[in-house]
Amino acid sequence: MSRARFEKFKQVLRQRQHDMTLLTDQVHKAQNISAMLRTADAVGMAEIHMVQPSRGRLVYHHTAGGSGRFTGTVVHPDIQTGMGVLRDKGFKLYAAHWSDRAMHYREADYTQPFALVMGAEKEGLSDYAAEQADEHLTIPIIGMVESYNVSVAAAIILQEAMHQRQQRGMYDRELDEWDPAVREILFRWMHP
Amino acid sequence: MSRARFEKFKQVLRQRQHDMTLLTDQVHKAQNISAMLRTADAVGMAEIHMVQPSRGRLVYHHTAGGSGRFTGTVVHPDIQTGMGVLRDKGFKLYAAHWSDRAMHYREADYTQPFALVMGAEKEGLSDYAAEQADEHLTIPIIGMVESYNVSVAAAIILQEAMHQRQQRGMYDRELDEWDPAVREILFRWMHP
Numbered sequence: 001m002s003r004a005r006f007e008k009f010k011q012v013l014r015q016r017q018h019d020m021t022l023l024t025d026q027v028h029k030a031q032n033i034s035a036m037l038r039t040a041d042a043v044g045m046a047e048i049h050m051v052q053p054s055r056g057r058l059v060y061h062h063t064a065g066g067s068g069r070f071t072g073t074v075v076h077p078d079i080q081t082g083m084g085v086l087r088d089k090g091f092k093l094y095a096a097h098w099s100d101r102a103m104h105y106r107e108a109d110y111t112q113p114f115a116l117v118m119g120a121e122k123e124g125l126s127d128y129a130a131e132q133a134d135e136h137l138t139i140p141i142i143g144m145v146e147s148y149n150v151s152v153a154a155a156i157i158l159q160e161a162m163h164q165r166q167q168r169g170m171y172d173r174e175l176d177e178w179d180p181a182v183r184e185i186l187f188r189w190m191h192p
Numbered sequence: 193m194s195r196a197r198f199e200k201f202k203q204v205l206r207q208r209q210h211d212m213t214l215l216t217d218q219v220h221k222a223q224n225i226s227a228m229l230r231t232a233d234a235v236g237m238a239e240i241h242m243v244q245p246s247r248g249r250l251v252y253h254h255t256a257g258g259s260g261r262f263t264g265t266v267v268h269p270d271i272q273t274g275m276g277v278l279r280d281k282g283f284k285l286y287a288a289h290w291s292d293r294a295m296h297y298r299e300a301d302y303t304q305p306f307a308l309v310m311g312a313e314k315e316g317l318s319d320y321a322a323e324q325a326d327e328h329l330t331i332p333i334i335g336m337v338e339s340y341n342v343s344v345a346a347a348i349i350l351q352e353a354m355h356q357r358q359q360r361g362m363y364d365r366e367l368d369e370w371d372p373a374v375r376e377i378l379f380r381w382m383h384p
């Protein structure tokens with residue numbers, strides 16, 4: 001391991017946002033999950049959460065653009081568990097979802113702890129997730145299509161989250177190299 | 193054809209942005225092209241341009257989320273032709289590209305006529321396209337990955353373009369139903 005690579009690890013780790021994550025509600029296509037994992041890494045997520053599709057297996061490549069290895073994944077058996085775990089951590093649950101109570105995605109506050117909940121490719125968000133979400137966020141559409149690709153929609157919203165957090169200086173943290181959690185992650189990255 | 197559907201066609205057509213397009217520089221994966229076509233339709237593009245990959249065929253589904261049929265596609269044999277055609281129309285050429293002369297994508301002006309040039313999955317933007325582009329735009333990354341998925345990167349930038357155009361009221365146009373170009377498109381949409 002070169003010195004430069006070690007410094008890069010520390011720089012990325014320093015900017016990791018432990019209070020911002022993604023929760024996919026039965027999204028199942030490998031390329032969509034891979035693209036979301038890549039975006040999650042790019043905006044500084046330490047881990048993402050996924051709900052196991054009730055039909056089919058959850059398959060994804062940890063390799064898209066080199067991501068995956070650096071953003072952890074947690075798989076939940078159902079949406080109730082996934083949302084429960086995140087709510088217990090104190091996260092607001094923001095669902096990307098078109099509804100009467102939805103707000104424009106740029107109007108939400110992404111500087112507080114939050115999890116962005118994304119619906120499945122065909123079925124969209126489950127009724128449970130829609131009911132339990134604290135907010136519904138929509139991305140405007142001015143065309144004939146009815147929705148964006150799920151990984152595209154996630155990226156558009158997360159880019160706004162990153163923007164707000166950058167404005168607030170939330171990526172300018174010091175790294176405590178003596179923190180056991182930090183040492184554990186650094187060790188894992190260095191020894192794949 | 194129901195009255196409601198006809199009205200929807202007219203509303204979408206009224207908001208079409210004829211001075212905003214996309215040019216893909218040898219992007220070849222079907223799912224990426226389909227996702228970009230879907231995003232292009234969603235933000236109001238009347239057509240997109242693609243450069244034929246030098247290896248492999250250009251394959252894409254016109255069906256992703258129902259798009260494609262409503263956003264035209266123009267295929268060029270090479271990037272020189274593609275950029276030439278768009279420049280002749282008076283479009284600024286904005287390349288999504290990481291370089292020394294790049295600016296943050298939110299700093300560009302998307303209210304003037306422009307084409308967003310996207311690089312290929314592996315090779316990125318060609319040298320020719322990078323040299324000839326009027327501006328280079330980058331989307332920040334705070335992680336280990338080196339880039340976003342190409343359809344994700346296109347969507348992030350186009351969402352900002354749509355935002356700027358909405359602020360300027362550029363989607364609030366009247367539709368001239370007697371314009372032959374408008375009648376031609378309406379006819380095509382009504383008779384697939």
Ligand SMILES: C[S@@+](CC[C@H](N)C(=O)[O-])C[C@H]1O[C@@H](n2cnc3c(N)ncnc32)[C@H](O)[C@@H]1O
Nearest residue numbers: 096097118119120124125138139147148150153
């Ligand atoms: C392909 S869409 C699902 C479409 C599905 N037919 C439906 O009716 O919900 C997959 C997911 O992407 C997100 N999404 C797509 N377009 C969106 C938009 N315009 N606003 C907010 N979220 C969107 C939502 O989380 C959605 O559940």
Ligand SMILES: C[S@@+](CC[C@H](N)C(=O)[O-])C[C@H]1O[C@@H](n2cnc3c(N)ncnc32)[C@H](O)[C@@H]1O
Nearest residue numbers: 288289310311312316317330331339340342345
């Ligand atoms: C997967 S990337 C290409 C990566 C390639 N290895 C390279 O070095 O350029 C495909 C295209 O997406 C766009 N893109 C991806 N990430 C970007 C970013 N952070 N800023 C600007 N454009 C980006 C660019 O147009 C790029 O050519």
